[in-house]
Amino acid sequence: MPTFLLLLFSNIFMTTAWYWHLKGGMNKPLLVVILISWGIAFVEYCLAVPANRIGYAHGWSAGQLKVAQEAIALIIFGVFMVTVLGEPLHWRHAAAFICIMAAVAFLFVGRT
Template sequence: MATVLLLICSNLFMTVAWYWHLKGGMNKPLAAVIAISWGLAFFEYCLAVPANRIGYSGGWTAGQLKVTQEAIALIIFGGFMVVVLKEPLHWRHFAAFGCIMAAVGFLFVGR
């Protein structure tokens, strides 16, 4: 559970670090945007690295950690896209989510 909670928090920082500037920050100098994003990404790494270490030491495989992270990232980005960027969700988003969730399922079957 700690792994998933840390990955959720990590992905919140990651999504903001990568995409915050698309809404209201496009007029900022690129160097400033990169510096701010690196600052935010620092906190993402501070959460992602322990999440992966805890998960791996708890018996998760690297593949399981990666697809779980991707599924969490997709959920968080979907919310960010709708709430912050004001972009609508389409059937394609749900289909992509279904494919990622299937990947998670395939890697956890039999464990």
């Protein structure tokens, strides 16, 4: 559970770092946006690195950690896209989500 929660919160920070400026920040100079995003991403790394270490120490493979992170990122981005950017979800988003969830299932099925 600590691995999942750390990955969840790290993805919230990373999605914010990458996309916050698309809504209301487009008038800011690019260098300022980059520096602000680096500051936000620093928090993401402070959460993601321990998440991966804890997960690996508890038997998760590197592949499992990466695919789980991607699945979480897709969920977080979908919420961000709708709530912050005001963009609608389409069937393509659901199809992509199903594909990512299938990848997660393939890596975790039979995990000992």
